[in-house]
Amino acid sequence: MTDEKGLFCGKILADLGADVIQVEKPHGNPARRIPPFCANDAGPEKSLYWFAFSAGKRSVTLDLDTDAGKGVLLRLCKTADFVIESFPVGYLQRAGLGYEVLSRAHPGLIMASITPFGETGPYRDYKAGDLVASAMGGMVYCTGEPDRAPLRISVDQAYCQVSVHAAIGLLLALHDRATSGQGQHVDVSMQASMVRTLHTQLPYWEYSKHIVQRSGARRFRGGAATREIWPCKDGFVSWMFFGGAVGTQQMQTMVKWLESKGMAGSLSGEVDDWATLDLTKVSPDKIRSWERIIGNFFLAHSKKVLYEEALEKRIPLTPVNAISGVAEDEQLAARDFWVDIEHPELGTSIRYPGALFLTGDEASIPTVRRRAPLLGEHNEEVYIGEMGMGTDEFKSLRGTGVI
Template sequence: MTGTDQPLERGGTDPRAGARLLAPYRVLDLTDGNGWLCGRILGDLGADVVKIEPAGGDPGRRIGPFCGGGPRPAESLAWLAYNANKRGITLNLEAPAGQDLLRRLVHRADFLIESFAPGYLDGRGVGYRELRKISPRLVFTSITPFGQTGPYARYRGSDLIAMAMSGLMALVGEPGRPPLRVSLPQAAMWAGMHAAAGTLIAHDYRERTRRGQHVDVSIRDSVLWALANAPAHWSLMREDLERGGTSIVGRSTTGARMRAIYRCRDGHINFIFYGGEAGRRSNEAMVQWMTEMNEAPEWLRQKDWGTFNVAASTQEEIDRLEGPFVAFLLKRTKAEFASESVRRNILGYPVADARDIRGDPQLAARGFWQEVDHPELDAAVMYPGPFARCSGASCAIVRRAPRIGEHNGEIYGGEMGYSRPELETLRQAGLL
């Protein structure tokens, strides 16, 4: 909800929004789903993000699931989520006159983000080399499957390809079984975050030097960043990381696998045996709870956790330790474990599902959820709130995702001076 616990006004903007960190700056967003999040982050920080799409709409508008059982273009949940805090215009970049319009838009822009195949915009005379002649201060950010250079630069890509070629899939799944993808598509989201960071770093450079930059983000490279621990693992352990499934591998020199996920009455619990002083306290607290419930065997009650050495534990020892914990946690609920783990200082917590997250009191106390009114749906939609909180500035959603060409009149007419008859002529010519 907003600060006054009311949804945004039906017009799409919130006049109650506070100071916006990037309010003086404009972003031209020419991305597809590979770059949506970059523009969304900049929009959350207050930039005036103008989403540019073809007259028929961004193909991503037709990515399900759909709100209200559509599939009408405005109802894609992915579109609504990642294109909030943007205005929307249409433009035909295939036509020379459309390319001229983009050049005019660049005169008023500080950033341009795009996710076309390398060479696409260059081939139409609106790549970075040409646009920087118009605006030397322009920060131009490209988000592509493999980056702008190298033998794979012009290859097509997807989330599955990025996950596979990064090596991440090799570490996901159960040992002895095929690799698995990582949940919902995430590779482009990671790249979007890296693109936003790179864009803002280039912006800082521009503020100091008055020179723009071309920021080149590879989606595959972004996924590889998630594996930064793999080289260090080899250096320390002299073995490659392997798929562990629901277990942790690589903590023992004996090769023992340690369970990380336990079943409980209504879901799953994350709990791991740790060594050292922190592990001793957590393990002892867990055994004490089991003892109070008459569910700890004598040998477990007598165990000296102060001498427990994770690195030297064998698989037989780990399996014996885990047995009583498996039986005990299977009788507990997630809420029960959450309460007791905090009260007893146990290193573990329930695995939250969507229902748990939506009802989380911590998120509610921070006003994390924000309701945004969508007139085209005749409904309000609940969104996650700001990714960061800044003192004296707002990072809230102040504008719902735009309808196709919703702000054509506002930008082409009100800002660029085209009359209504001229706009109609442009539309009939297939430029808007």
């Protein structure tokens, strides 16, 4: 029972092999109308967003604003392990469908409630989307160029992070239920989930009251910010400056590489011993002069040439792949990462990211097993075939718009 805030949580569980049923309002989940759309044809059965985050699930429709709909949900929950919901705080309680009510008939039921700020605290009733949660969780402040305003990451982050945390919470509660026999209510906050991503920024503040500033294509380490993303002849590569014992071999090898191409400039002989170099003691102007030399070298070569030669020299350099590069990556292909899923109603198949990880038991490898469901596609299958609803009751509920 989630909108876009929690769709990914159900997707994770479906990939792991769970039977996930998306309970939608009769007019459909709002995420079905989020672009982009397949072939640019807008419609509730064409959303690529819906495809991505609902693949592997089944769909039933149910109007929870009716007494009959509430009764059907209670029957559904009697055989469920998990309920995932992202309604505003208090909505289910006011509807008579809070965790206390749902778990009364099924004490082992585990519910995850996904909300912008959690179900307690002064912000509990505030509304927020991905951008607000990302901003208030600290990520937006850290993203972008140092001399410009903060930026959001282009793809939703808070929704995905909170869904991952919700899935973890559900699985931990399931593990506990194996010994206690009791279910739990898992309360997950989008804001708190984003704070958990700030692994570098939090320690700097905690121990030195230092706010790590935005560094764009650079990476802040100690008192130095050095470039990490570099333009090259046909795109970008990632490579970092290192001083001290860690950087000795790679920097010496990098300088020799530039020398072999006649492009080392002042880097030849300018540093006597990279092992003793403390980058935090090097002036920003000097670092920029070294970056210009190395940057010109990268600009003269393609990603493929730079990557292959760096690999031979054991220099940690990698291409920055666009999605086209990811889709064509030979490593992912070798691991059969991609899965082609048929969409018969569209007359085509769509390629999806597949296995989260590989195991010795091929049948238990988590992967996408079916396309995202059409609206209410499994109503009869679930209500009549599995829940045991009579045909007359089903037709009556469908006729009155409850399902």
